[in-house]
Amino acid sequence: xxxxxxxxxxxxxxxxxxxxxxxxxxxxxxxxxxxxxxxxxxxxxxxxxxxxxxxxxxxxxxxxxxxxxxxxxxxxxxxxxxxxxxxxxxxxxxxxxxxxxxxxxxxxxxxxxxxxxxxxxxxxxxxxxxxxxxxxxxxxxxxxxxxxxxxxxxxxxxxxxxxxxxxxxxxxxxxxxx
Amino acid sequence: xxxxxxxxxxxxxxxxxxxxxxxxxxxxxxxxxxxxxxxxxxxxxxxxxxxxxxxxxxxxxxxxxxxxxxxxxxxxxxxxxxxxxxxxxxxxxxxxxxxxxxxxxxxxxxxxxxxxxxxxxxxxxxxxxxxxxxxxxxxxxxxxxxxxxxxxxxxxxxxxxxxxxxxxxxxxxxxxxxxxxxxxxxxxxxxxxxxxxxx
Ligand SMILES: Cc1ncc(C[n+]2csc(CCOP(=O)(O)OP(=O)(O)O)c2C)c(N)n1
Numbered sequence: 001x002x003x004x005x006x007x008x009x010x011x012x013x014x015x016x017x018x019x020x021x022x023x024x025x026x027x028x029x030x031x032x033x034x035x036x037x038x039x040x041x042x043x044x045x046x047x048x049x050x051x052x053x054x055x056x057x058x059x060x061x062x063x064x065x066x067x068x069x070x071x072x073x074x075x076x077x078x079x080x081x082x083x084x085x086x087x088x089x090x091x092x093x094x095x096x097x098x099x100x101x102x103x104x105x106x107x108x109x110x111x112x113x114x115x116x117x118x119x120x121x122x123x124x125x126x127x128x129x130x131x132x133x134x135x136x137x138x139x140x141x142x143x144x145x146x147x148x149x150x151x152x153x154x155x156x157x158x159x160x161x162x163x164x165x166x167x168x169x170x171x172x173x174x175x176x177x178x
Numbered sequence: 179x180x181x182x183x184x185x186x187x188x189x190x191x192x193x194x195x196x197x198x199x200x201x202x203x204x205x206x207x208x209x210x211x212x213x214x215x216x217x218x219x220x221x222x223x224x225x226x227x228x229x230x231x232x233x234x235x236x237x238x239x240x241x242x243x244x245x246x247x248x249x250x251x252x253x254x255x256x257x258x259x260x261x262x263x264x265x266x267x268x269x270x271x272x273x274x275x276x277x278x279x280x281x282x283x284x285x286x287x288x289x290x291x292x293x294x295x296x297x298x299x300x301x302x303x304x305x306x307x308x309x310x311x312x313x314x315x316x317x318x319x320x321x322x323x324x325x326x327x328x329x330x331x332x333x334x335x336x337x338x339x340x341x342x343x344x345x346x347x348x349x350x351x352x353x354x355x356x357x358x359x360x361x362x363x364x365x366x367x368x369x370x371x372x373x374x375x376x377x
Contacts, residue, residue: 023247046247048276051268058237058269062209062244065229065366067374070244088234092362 008140008166009034012099013042015141016071019148021097022046023063023070025056031101031167032073053078057085061094069152072098076120076161077113086127089157096129097151099144099160107169117164124159135163182302185289185350189324192286192348196257197222198328199284199335206336207245207373211238211258213293214352215286219257221356226372229365230358236265239283243273246281246340249373253280253336260287260301260345267310273341274315282335282342283311287321288350296350311343319343 012035016024024039025048026032039045050056056072063070074082079100089096103110104117121131130150134143147158196218200208208228210219215238216230229245231238242256263270263285273281289302301307311319322328322344334342359365367377 023244048243048247048272050272054237055240055266055269055272058234058240058266059244059272061234061237061366062241062246063248064244065241065369065373066207066245066248067370068244068248085234085237088231088237088362091233092366094366 005034006137008137009038011141012144013038015144015148017042017044019069019145019152021069021071021148023048023060023068024073025050025059025070026073027053027056027075027078029073029075029101029103030170031075031162031164032099035099036073053081054085057082057089057096060096061089061092064094069095070097071148072096073101074098075101076103077116079120079123080116083123083127086129086157090128093155095151095155096157097148097160098158099162101162101167102164105164108164109169109172120161127157129157129159132158132160133163134160135165137166180303182298185302185347188288188347188349190322190328190346190348191351192218192288193221193353195284195286195328195346195348199255199257199332200225200228203336205252207249207252207254209238209242209245209254209256211256211262213259213262214288215257215259215262216358217353217356218286220358221353224358226368228358229369232360232362235262236269238262239266239269239273242281242283243269243276243278246278247276250278250280253282254278255335256281256283258283258285259292260285260289260299260307261291263307264300264305270311270314270316270343274311277341279340281340282338283344284335285343285345286348287345288348290350292350292352296352301345307345308343316341316343321345321347323347
């Protein structure tokens, strides 16, 4: 194995571009860092830093009213900040595509991440989302393209959960420190 | 001492303010915040290019931002309440960072949660929304208290270089309900049909 960076963020970026995604509201997560950078460096995309994730849900409804497609990037904790705003999307049958960097899963070392991580898919499903898991780097482009098609063409809410196994779990301390 | 009932005597009336801004502005894209601002916008005309909200509390300015970034060629007017704006204060920072030149945010500040029984909001206390907007990075942010100030600000609201923010102090009152259609999908589809010719 070499240490060359993974290509799945670039695959996702290419898939988003092919879908015609232009607006990229986000609250950063380390798991999305490379993708955010790729979107920032793309002249056709506009990254919009948010103060809280629900802003992105509302913003993308406005983008759609104006004829633009977007994607909301967040980490799993952010789902909890969005729940009421999801009602607007659902009742209005607005498309919504969100890519969620998962925490509270594979090798999680921060107990504060566990509750939202565990509940992420259930909350999304209760809110009306089709939830697509992404565990395999080789499936990144395909999953995002399929999700995007359903969101933008069937006017659905689609969440792609990018697995912590794919992203890698965050280390907080060297093991010898306890 | 701050008089908690001062808003009962404010000269500007919410219905007139909205009518004044929207009437004959056929190209204006309007996003109206839940509750009374949505009734006010509907009283000024049930128009396709208004997106009246029946919910989404705290999200009105952000819907306006998405629309403004999607359509930089069109003026976008957000008309909302102080309660809605207070729930989404962070969005003022988000909007200011994007600097949408075509976006105006007008808060009908009655210092009350009107729809839920006229409870006092934070603006009946110490909070100054225009100062918040200014501190978030809106270069033009002001509070308007009477007809003369509103008239003077109107060209900026409708044509000035945004993002612009105005807190318009309006009387605490509950004019008769004038309801838009309730179906969010219908409201969205008719807006898009009128603006871009497709659902
Ligand atoms: C998330 C959420 N919390 C509370 C409510 C209840 N609610 C509906 S309208 C409203 C008050 C809105 O006040 P404001 O924006 O100031 O409008 P006004 O009617 O005073 O013009 C509230 C609290 C809601 N609809 N959604």
